[in-house]
Amino acid sequence: MMVPLQKVLEGARAGCYAIGSFNVYNSETIRGVIESGVDMNLPTIVAFGAGYIPNMRLKDAAALVRSQAADAPIDIALHLDHCKSLDIIREALDAGFTSVMYDGSALPFAENLANAAKVVSMAHAAGAGVEAELGGIAKGTHSNEEDGSEIYTSPDEAVELVRETGIDALAVSIGTVHGMYAGEPRVDVGRLKKIAAVVDIPLVLHGGSGTPEAIIRDCINNGIAKINVNTEISMHTVAKARAAIEANPKIHLSKLCLTEIEAIKEVVKKYMEFFRNR
Numbered sequence: 001m002m003v004p005l006q007k008v009l010e011g012a013r014a015g016c017y018a019i020g021s022f023n024v025y026n027s028e029t030i031r032g033v034i035e036s037g038v039d040m041n042l043p044t045i046v047a048f049g050a051g052y053i054p055n056m057r058l059k060d061a062a063a064l065v066r067s068q069a070a071d072a073p074i075d076i077a078l079h080l081d082h083c084k085s086l087d088i089i090r091e092a093l094d095a096g097f098t099s100v101m102y103d104g105s106a107l108p109f110a111e112n113l114a115n116a117a118k119v120v121s122m123a124h125a126a127g128a129g130v131e132a133e134l135g136g137i138a139k140g141t142h143s144n145e146e147d148g149s150e151i152y153t154s155p156d157e158a159v160e161l162v163r164e165t166g167i168d169a170l171a172v173s174i175g176t177v178h179g180m181y182a183g184e185p186r187v188d189v190g191r192l193k194k195i196a197a198v199v200d201i202p203l204v205l206h207g208g209s210g211t212p213e214a215i216i217r218d219c220i221n222n223g224i225a226k227i228n229v230n231t232e233i234s235m236h237t238v239a240k241a242r243a244a245i246e247a248n249p250k251i252h253l254s255k256l257c258l259t260e261i262e263a264i265k266e267v268v269k270k271y272m273e274f275f276r277n278r
């Protein structure tokens with residue numbers, strides 16, 4: 001069943017576990033993510049990045065997720081990931097998204113705050129939740145995200161943004177990268193602790209791909225309640241598809257799509273298991 005972001009994250013921070021937010025852009029990724037949630041019996045966030053609108057219209061993504069969620073015995077939030085446009089956020093809410101991320105992180109703080117407040121009033125009126133971001137996340141390898149420079153989140157700004165906007169979740173920059181790490185990951189859990197000490201809403205970790213399990217657990221134990229994963233799902237699935245084509249150059253596309261769904265599920269379930277933090 002479809003639920004808002006707040007519902008899917010309820011209890012996660014206090015219970016020291018995180019909910020996975022997995023990027024989707026076509027029928028195979030949507031099915032792979034939802035089936036993983038059902039197999040693991042875990043609340044799940046299906047994240048459609050605004051950058052993937054060329055792959056699928058918002059209303060088509062919403063229709064597919066809605067029909068699959070209606071049959072699923074778990075809570076599912078349909079989340080608009082990384083969106084800078086208030087018009088696109090409006091369109092997503094109208095299409096039935098239950099969660100939106102307003103990404104004003106590259107703007108001056110006051111502008112990011114003012115826009116996030118507008119998004120909160122739009123989204124809450126529609127019964128949806130809001131994530132905003134403070135700071136900048138760098139881009140590693142193989143990522144489909146825009147380039148970004150690393151700017152760690154300021155705890156003082158975090159307090160003000162949360163207090164003045166009423167957002168439901170806050171994405172923080174503490175050293176993870178979008179994509180795979182070029183070297184050893186250096187994640188500043190000390191900074192996360194400082195933010196978590198002054199902000200009590202669920203904190204969000206972007207750049208889940210390639211982050212070692214021990215670091216993920218450390219982050220979850222210190223306030224992270226939602227973790228985004230994209231790149232590693234794509235890399236693993238492309239590798240599996242390539243191997244399937246090499247093994248059978250005459251493979252039918254319908255069979256290749258089924259191979260892809262299985263590959264997507266392998267990575268999604270691996271991260272779901274980490275995020276349970278048992």
Ligand code: 13P
Nearest residue numbers: 179206207209229230231
């Ligand atoms: P990765 O591609 O590193 O998994 O990051 C995904 C993400 O943060 C999407 O918002």
